[in-house]
Amino acid sequence: MAVPLIQQVRVGAYIVKQHVLGNKRYPLVLMLEPLFRCNLACPGCGKIDYPDAILNRRLSVRECLDAVDECEAPIVSIPGGEPLIHKEIDQIVEGIVARKKFVYLCTNALLLGKKLDLFKPSQYLTFSVHLDGLEEEHDRAVNQKGVFEKAVKAIKAARDRGFRVNVNTTVFDGVTADDIASFFDFANDLGVEGITVSPGYAYERAPDQEHFLSRQKTKTLFRDVFRKGRERDVKWRFSQSSMFLDFLAGNQEYHCTPWGNPTRNVFGWQKPCYLLGEGYVPTFKQLMEETAWDQYGTGNYEKCANCMVHCGYEPTAVNDTIRHSLRALGVALRGVRTEGPMAPEISLEEQRPAEYVFSRHVEKFLDEAHATESEAEAASGTDRSHAA
Numbered sequence: 001m002a003v004p005l006i007q008q009v010r011v012g013a014y015i016v017k018q019h020v021l022g023n024k025r026y027p028l029v030l031m032l033e034p035l036f037r038c039n040l041a042c043p044g045c046g047k048i049d050y051p052d053a054i055l056n057r058r059l060s061v062r063e064c065l066d067a068v069d070e071c072e073a074p075i076v077s078i079p080g081g082e083p084l085i086h087k088e089i090d091q092i093v094e095g096i097v098a099r100k101k102f103v104y105l106c107t108n109a110l111l112l113g114k115k116l117d118l119f120k121p122s123q124y125l126t127f128s129v130h131l132d133g134l135e136e137e138h139d140r141a142v143n144q145k146g147v148f149e150k151a152v153k154a155i156k157a158a159r160d161r162g163f164r165v166n167v168n169t170t171v172f173d174g175v176t177a178d179d180i181a182s183f184f185d186f187a188n189d190l191g192v193e194g195i196t197v198s199p200g201y202a203y204e205r206a207p208d209q210e211h212f213l214s215r216q217k218t219k220t221l222f223r224d225v226f227r228k229g230r231e232r233d234v235k236w237r238f239s240q241s242s243m244f245l246d247f248l249a250g251n252q253e254y255h256c257t258p259w260g261n262p263t264r265n266v267f268g269w270q271k272p273c274y275l276l277g278e279g280y281v282p283t284f285k286q287l288m289e290e291t292a293w294d295q296y297g298t299g300n301y302e303k304c305a306n307c308m309v310h311c312g313y314e315p316t317a318v319n320d321t322i323r324h325s326l327r328a329l330g331v332a333l334r335g336v337r338t339e340g341p342m343a344p345e346i347s348l349e350e351q352r353p354a355e356y357v358f359s360r361h362v363e364k365f366l367d368e369a370h371a372t373e374s375e376a377e378a379a380s381g382t383d384r385s386h387a388a
């Protein structure tokens with residue numbers, strides 16, 4: 001089973017409670033990025049293009065656990081950067097597990113084999129290993145030979161030691177439905193708990209801008225993949241809702257739910273979502289209350305035009321599953337529809353143009369860091385003069 005029963009029950013109860021309380025916007029998965037530094041430099045990555053002063057920043061254990069308490073989401077995903085580079089990652093994970101929240105530690109697995117001793121197997125902890133395809137495809141996606149082999153070895157070692165492991169796959173343009181289907185077969189045989197799959201988001205700072213999928217291509221590709229699964233009668237284990245997979249195959253006209261996966265990183269709480277850094281606020285409450293949510297999403301904002309990423313649309317699919325549980329059950333039992341007309345596409349005619357704010361945020365952050373350093377130096381100078 002891709003998601004353990006205890007997680008399904010706890011998360012289901014949390015969502016039902018939010019609906020009963022009439023909460024229109026609530027978090028489902030906290031995206032906690034304790035650092036941006038990584039030991040790879042994937043061409044499709046939009047997270048590591050920062051100056052060293054920012055790449056060297058870390059959220060402390062306290063800051064991470066405060067974010068977990070502040071946001072109250074039942075699931076915490078720890079992406080990055082590469083979280084295993086963080087020297088206190090074991091304490092961060094331990095603190096979240098102690099709060100009985102479900103942690104997905106996202107890793108490229110280069111350090112996983114060496115660091116397994118830092119962690120204890122638990123139903124609350126899943127290693128979510130980044131694999132973008134079979135050997136050739138993955139090594140090309142991460143721009144380094146040998147990474148696939150190391151990651152697979154680490155996955156097997158983690159499974160042998162009783163850890164829960166998931167694979168996390170981003171799909172880019174140029175990959176065929178056969179490639180994806182073969183990779184899903186491989187992941188099933190590897191014995192991982194589940195597969196998380198999503199089309200890549202066209203990060204404006206990713207070095208490779210050529211290989212991101214449009215929404216139309218995404219839908220056609222996923223229909224082809226699911227059709228292949230049906231023809232061969234294989235059941236791939238996904239750690240995602242059936243309705244999200246149905247959306248990927250073009251059967252649902254969903255709008256994104258960016259507050260469903262709020263992001264806390266070294267800049268603060270990121271507006272509006274994990275994929276887009278358009279502003280930062282110091283508290284989760286401010287994020288929820290001060291973000292102009294209506295200005296984002298496909299049809300509203302140019303940068304959202306092609307987005308079908310799970311962090312924006314899985315919460316929509318989960319809400320839909322609760323609201324229309326019979327329909328969702330039908331999709332789960334029958335499988336995703338791969339023939340017939342697709343749901344209407346959202347019109348882009350009224351979307352507002354993109355604003356390019358990245359350099360402004362980086363400069364502001366560097367100015368503040370510089371000012372703090374200068375104050376600290378001045379204070380230590382005063383202390384020294386007192387001592388003298």
Ligand code: SF4
Nearest residue numbers: 038040042045081108
């Ligand atoms: S492993 Fe992940 S964080 Fe690191 S460069 Fe690749 S995509 Fe970015």
Ligand code: SF4
Nearest residue numbers: 256273297304307312
């Ligand atoms: S569509 Fe939604 S999830 Fe995607 S980038 Fe825009 S706000 Fe974020």
